[in-house]
Amino acid sequence: MSTRRTVVQALAAAPAALAFPSLVRAQAAPVRVGYAIARTGPWTTGAQVSQEPNYLLWAEQQNAAGGLNVKGTKRPIELISSDDQSNIETCVRTYEKLMGSDKVDLVLPPWGSNANFAVAPLANRFGYPFLAPTALSRRLIEMKLPYFFLMLQQPKPMMDALVDMLKASGAKSAAVIYVDDLFGLENYAALKVALAGSGISLVEDKSYPLGVKDLSPVLRSMKDKNPDAFIGLTYPPDTILASKQAKEVGFNPKFFYASVGTAFQLYRNVMQAGAEGVLGMGSWNGKTSAGAKAYFDAHVKKFGAAKEPDRWASGAAWASLEILTAAVAKVGLDRKAIRDYVAGGEHNTILGKIKFAGSENVGTPGTVSQWQKGEFEVVWPKANATAPGAAEARVGLRTQGP
Numbered sequence: 585m586s587t588r589r590t591v592v593q594a595l596a597a598a599p600a601a602l603a604f605p606s607l608v609r610a611q612a613a614p615v616r617v618g619y620a621i622a623r624t625g626p627w628t629t630g631a632q633v634s635q636e637p638n639y640l641l642w643a644e645q646q647n648a649a650g651g652l653n654v655k656g657t658k659r660p661i662e663l664i665s666s667d668d669q670s671n672i673e674t675c676v677r678t679y680e681k682l683m684g685s686d687k688v689d690l691v692l693p694p695w696g697s698n699a700n701f702a703v704a705p706l707a708n709r710f711g712y713p714f715l716a717p718t719a720l721s722r723r724l725i726e727m728k729l730p731y732f733f734l735m736l737q738q739p740k741p742m743m744d745a746l747v748d749m750l751k752a753s754g755a756k757s758a759a760v761i762y763v764d765d766l767f768g769l770e771n772y773a774a775l776k777v778a779l780a781g782s783g784i785s786l787v788e789d790k791s792y793p794l795g796v797k798d799l800s801p802v803l804r805s806m807k808d809k810n811p812d813a814f815i816g817l818t819y820p821p822d823t824i825l826a827s828k829q830a831k832e833v834g835f836n837p838k839f840f841y842a843s844v845g846t847a848f849q850l851y852r853n854v855m856q857a858g859a860e861g862v863l864g865m866g867s868w869n870g871k872t873s874a875g876a877k878a879y880f881d882a883h884v885k886k887f888g889a890a891k892e893p894d895r896w897a898s899g900a901a902w903a904s905l906e907i908l909t910a911a912v913a914k915v916g917l918d919r920k921a922i923r924d925y926v927a928g929g930e931h932n933t934i935l936g937k938i939k940f941a942g943s944e945n946v947g948t949p950g951t952v953s954q955w956q957k958g959e960f961e962v963v964w965p966k967a968n969a970t971a972p973g974a975a976e977a978r979v980g981l982r983t984q985g986p
């Protein structure tokens with residue numbers, strides 16, 4: 585397993601060295617930041633959109649400004665990273681080495697609920713604050729790990745928001761597929777609770793294995809039941825698979841919701857006009873705040889227009905880095921002090937104010953987003969909306985598309 589070490593040099597290092605000799609001495613000791621991330625395997629699509637590009641952009645921006653502010657002293661960031669190969673055992677071994685023997689200053693989380701579930705107890709044991717931008721798990725909250733913080737809205741608020749939107753839009757029935765893992769099972773359980781008493785009946789529900797290649801049989805079965813809404817608790821490859829195969833079999837419910845991956849530029853590029861009206865997990869875009877617009881523009885400038893940040897977890901990843909940056913500026917690299925700073929305050933981020941109750945972000949409400957005219961717009965709740973929601977959300981896949 586190879587490890588990548590990167591020190592992104594400050595753009596103004598040479599003139600700063602002449603003017604501020606003390607800064608050079610401070611910069612001689614980089615802040616070592618370690619992480620494992622998927623660069624190969626099934627987690628790669630999500631990891632290389634929602635997380636690693638943000639880690640690289642953050643380090644570059646901090647170093648271009650002279651380094652990370654460590655309680656008043658600027659120090660360059662050195663990233664120590666490796667491919668976890670979408671493998672939980674590899675991920676755990678890497679973090680154990682980073683925190684146990686390498687003793688890096690800080691760690692950044694891996695991608696996905698399963699990897700974070702495996703690594704979170706380890707981070708807690710070694711005393712490393714973890715601000716996870718791609719983990720959805722009530723079980724992680726119930727573990728009461730004081731060093732672990734979940735940035736994303738969790739299954740209950742996300743499923744409550746979806747059902748509230750469907751009910752307000754007049755939906756009376758729904759069919760559901762869900763991936764048979766921690767993410768799918770927990771979101772499905774939260775969805776069933778939200779549906780109870782909503783007036784929306786569940787006409788069919790099916791699980792599927794990670795890495796599924798064909799969802800057409802279950803989609804045909806759901807088509808025969810003619811639900812108002814389709815709900816896919818899916819990962820990025822499955823989200824695209826379900827969307828394409830639904831079109832192929834002529835399954836066109838009024839509301840089509842596919843969770844992880846709809847917020848990706850890849851989804852819009854693959855589905856083309858067929859993305860119009862599709863709903864999914866999203867919580868921000870460039871209209872959300874001035875900071876969100878600045879982040880979006882900086883991301884596109886670094887990685888190009890072909891690799892935009894996604895409109896859900898990328899925002900959470902950047903917000904986590906904003907919180908970590910503020911913590912280190914305030915309390916330095918004392919990890920217990922960083923943990924206390926994160927746990928005890930309200931934090932200004934591109935997503936708005938974030939605060940934690942235990943491990944859970946209780947500052948960001950559950951949200952639903954929808955593709956409209958090339959942008960993934962927040963449509964629910966109305967207080968967070970960047971655009972009005974369509975009465976029927978599947979117009980694009982019903983009448984258009986490649």
